[in-house]
Amino acid sequence: MERRVKLSQSPILSFKGITKRFPGVVALRGVDFDLYEGEVHVLVGANGAGKSTLVKILAGVYQPDEGEIFFNDKRAIIRNAEQARRMGISIVYQNFNLINKMDVGQNIFLNREPTVGKIVRRVDWSRIYRETSAILKRLHVHIDPKSLVGDLPVADHQMIEIAKALAMQSRILVLDEPTSSLSEQEIEDLFHRISSLREEGVAVLYISHRLEEIKRIGDRVTVLRDGEYVGSESIEKISLEKVIKMMLGREVEKIYPWKPRPVGEVVLSVEGLGSRGAFENVSFSLRKGEILGISGLVGARRTELALAIFGALPTHSGRLIYKGKAARFNNPGDAIAAGIGLLPEDKARYGMFPILSVAHNITSAGLSLLVRRFGLNPRLERNITEEYVRKLNVRTPSVKTEIQSLSGGNQQKIMLAKSLFTNSEVLIFDEPTKGIDVGAKEEIYNLMLELAGEGRGIIMISSEIPEVLGMSDRILVMKEGRITAEFDRENATQEKILEAAL
Amino acid sequence: MRVNSDSTLALQRKTGLPFELRAYWGRYGTYVAFLVILAIASIVVPHFLSIDNFLNVLTTMSFVLFVTYGQTLVILSGGMDLSHGSLVSLACMASAALAAIGHPWLGLAAGLGVASFCGLISGSIIGITRLNPIITTLGMLYLAGGLALYFTNGKSITGIDASKVQDFHFLAEGRILHVPFVVILGLVFFFLTHFLLRHTRFGSRIYALGGNEEAAEIAGINYARMKILIFTLSGLSCGISGSLLTARMLTGEPRVGAGTFLLESIGAVVVGGNDIFGGTGNVGRTVIGLMILHFLTNALDLMGISTFTQQVVVGVVVLLFCYLGLARNK
């Protein structure tokens, strides 16, 4: 791919010393950053580095507390989404804003439909479909403008969002983690489209945490870390290692409190497990007291594997051996009764009962344990849950507090307490530290070690490679529904894991 | 209200017809069912297949038709209007009151106006405060129902002199070239509604709101304004039906809408195969839905199975169509 960035010209957009504070946290601190027409500018950073805050400032959702934004060399204030749109800024968020029940053309021109007729203004559908065709052709994608969005694969949704941006004549296109749900081939396609947009002079801001993509698509890269601007560099002049170093800083290892500890006999083995449309022939075993990390890219089907073990997803082949006996969990209830606990990745959807109390959340999966002679025993419930709150150091006014009012880290601890309440001997953590702050992360890590120390087997699914490296005794890597590698703690490196995951 | 007692995870386990077949069934099954019913009834039921009978069914149906147009708009936009029965009664009373003192056209205006106004109020509450449409329109059902009875203390308004309101009466009972005028009116409004949904930006916004409220609002669609407009139109549709009923009966019946109007307005939309949670469907499906209900009832009537009242037919057909996947609700 040819890369020509005319840096001599002035940037279409630049941020100067942008700072954004939220109560108790500085999300962005003095960030400088330039975007030129006809370049693909990659913005990288770990979770919580401030990428999404930056995007929201660009979208007009947040206003910066300090600093200035220049648009075409003129000072600009982006007050709201409408204004951002008028300035030619289009943002394709990770969770798309498409209407599945409408067709492609209707989505692309939603609420901006061209009309004909003077007295009665009719929507000009033929023009909509004609222009949609043209835009899609320009993107080199073969989608029928009249097909329902809901019937199309996710990869096409991405292209439709981009087409929407083009239909608005956008000059700046922001793509937020566009490849997180795409297959390799689809990613390849997407990159081709992005390249051709670059040729047309569109400025692309590409946000990603996938390092391997930087070299493939980017012209320049800007690194953020914990809300701070670390630096910008032309792609040719920087190595991936350097980017990683910039992203992670120096004190990477410190926050993982891993210590060697004795590991017992095998508690759970998975033999040739397969679930249609999700994963095939997955085998591994987990020992008592062991932390088994499962790494891989988003979309490697790790969550599906967890759900299948937990009895929430049907399997068509293979078997589980739990505590030396073949086990079959037809539903989550079976798995819970046998002593398996799952902390789901999307806890808001699959884990929490937001308007119910901390106590009710903790006991939700093991209610029968609270039944005494006169039914559920509230005093018992209060005592037990208060003990968990104390033990796990959950910061909550009381166990009667609604869980939705607590912070993400404390909610995660309650999800953990919920699994412990049912006496789980095997715990599956799916992205346990996603979206929680550094302090809470460390507490979760300590709890995991403590639980492993008590002889429980832990499976930790994580997309954060440093976390997998830092916390696991053994590491599996999954890719597209298969296990592609297994490493001992000593042998694992970031490069090896990435290689197996890509 | 999005009510889902079944978890998505459990739903994933459901298997059934191959995808393609199921998609065709979902799309065309309603029409197939309609034709099958017509065919069977034509063969089995004596006197069913005659122009007179068809015109008869279509005429009866037309008085409900307008209400179902309104309900279609509401349901397509992701809501539901439970106030329909009462609004029809209220419109009937309002128009009868003025017709009885010799002003049938003012009466018509009053009928349309008062029902639209009730719709406006429901729509404002839903749009501005985002109160649940079911609760709001249920409250309106009660309120408007009470008002309809309050005018006359529950008595009917009689004494409309047929000779003085001939033009008005013609709306409901007149014929043009043997075709009942009300059927023609129903057809005209069908095309209007269809045009509104298919060829205006307003229609496009209705589908967008019903398809994904959040995405629609991000695209700049004004939720409050849309809800107010939609529910006002829904009220207007009741006004048309109610006033036409006055024109037909030449009396004001305070309970005229209480029986089957609500059930038919929702039933027609559902049986026609429109998505009950909005976003997919069209007014043609609603008409087919209403025809299924009316022809079925008519056929059973002709067979002398009068024990099957319309209500049972509607109820069973709604549930059956839900079960067969002809009423889209997932």
Place this chain on the structure above:
Amino acid sequence: MKLPVRIDWSKFGLPAAFFVMLIIFTVINPAFFSARNMIQTTRQGAILFLIVSGQTFALLARGIDLSQGSVMSLVSIATISSIYVLGAYAGSIAGILFGAMCGFINGMLIAFLGIPPILATLGMLFVVSGVELVYTGGVTLTNLSDIDQGRLFWFGGGMIGPVPVPVIFAIIIGFLLYYILKYTLFGRQIYLIGTNADASSLAGLPIKRVIVLVYTVSALLASLGAFFLTARLSMGFPQLGEAWLVLAIGGAVLGGTSVFGGKGGVWEALLGCLVIVFLDNGLIVSGVSTFAREAIIGVVIIVACLGSVIKRRV
């Protein structure tokens, strides 16, 4: 205006409004506060309380039961018809079971056929009201034998000491429901499922069984309400339930039960239905016509719900 003590209006607003209302009606017409009127009103309130509680179960599970009104009419007819054959006691039980069975069918339609609650119960509403109209031809069923009539009437119109019989039943049932919601697995599962069905599924809860039970209970309670009404009238009235559905949902929401599931309970049901019956009675005593009362109550329900939206974004 500054108050020395901050009052949590979201909690005490409705009870406060209730007492203010009682005072106003008493001032308008002192007969309102008479023992006789109070007893009459609590009798009506007891019946509404049962129905509202039933609706509360459905709402807690993030559903809705639109068939309550027509189930009530059916129970009225079924009870009287059964009494013709089975006598007062067995006939009453049969009538109530008829109603509960409708709820069971609702539950099966929702849990096992995956029909959305609003459609399933709406369909049931049509079927049930159609069936009972067909059966009766819209005619009221009367002509009970004197013995049966006497026995039946006691349930609706009788007194135990100074307290009407339905009130006694409502109090007992109210405590039972409170116990069920608070101290049984079933009760807790309703709240959990109503709050988050996906999470409930992953927590291993028996969702389908709970849903079936919820709608059975909803119909059973509506049936009990219908039974007491029927007993008082001592006749089978095919339009008995017509007006009650709105009051049932309105009462529940007015009391503070959320239509989005997981929030509310027996206390909220009681509060909501007390406000409605005393408002209704107060308006009667103040000389407001029947139909204006309906309109006023409609407005109050909407306004009170609006209050709850502003308060909690229902």
